[in-house]
Amino acid sequence: MKNFIFVIxxxxxxxxxxxxxxxxxxxxxxxxxxxxxxxANAVYIKGNKFHSVGSKEDLIKKFPNIRVDQSYKxxxxxxxxxxxxxxxxxxAITMNSEIVAIDDWxxxxxxxxxxxxx
Numbered sequence: 001m002k003n004f005i006f007v008i009x010x011x012x013x014x015x016x017x018x019x020x021x022x023x024x025x026x027x028x029x030x031x032x033x034x035x036x037x038x039x040a041n042a043v044y045i046k047g048n049k050f051h052s053v054g055s056k057e058d059l060i061k062k063f064p065n066i067r068v069d070q071s072y073k074x075x076x077x078x079x080x081x082x083x084x085x086x087x088x089x090x091x092a093i094t095m096n097s098e099i100v101a102i103d104d105w106x107x108x109x110x111x112x113x114x115x116x117x118x
Contacts, residue, residue: 021045021047021048022044022045022046022047022066022067023044023045023066023067023068023069024042024043024044024045024056024059024060024063024066024067024068024069025042025043025045025069025071025072025077026041026042026056026068026069026070026072026073027041027042027043027072027073027075027076027077028041028072028073028074028075028076029041029076029077030042030043030053030076030077031076031077031078031079032053032079033079037053037054039055040053040054040055041055041056042054042055042056042058042059042060043059043077044059044062044063044066076102078102098112099112100112100115101114101115102114102115102116
């Protein structure tokens with residue numbers, strides 16, 4: 001009987017330890033800025049943190065019980081590291097710079113078309 005209760009407790013722990021937010025996001029491309037992951041097209045998000053990066057096939061094989069989210073399968077995912085204290089400085093620099101970005105940018109007196117290929 002003790003073994004049965006232990007097994008039930010162990011199964012319950014494993015089932016409830018997966019957060020409903022845990023998922024593998026699939027993308028057309030995942031820009032990591034790291035040569036080791038230049039072919040990455042998937043990211044495993046555990047809770048609210050990035051857990052693993054790699055190919056779709058590798059992550060699904062490594063984490064078979066995690067929900068696969070294909071909402072971004074036709075999109076390019078890029079890092080969003082912006083240090084909020086430099087926004088005024090960045091705005092001043094941006095107004096006088098040529099902008100090369102994925103998206104179209106409109107700033108006063110200028111529009112820059114997005115660059116969507118490398």
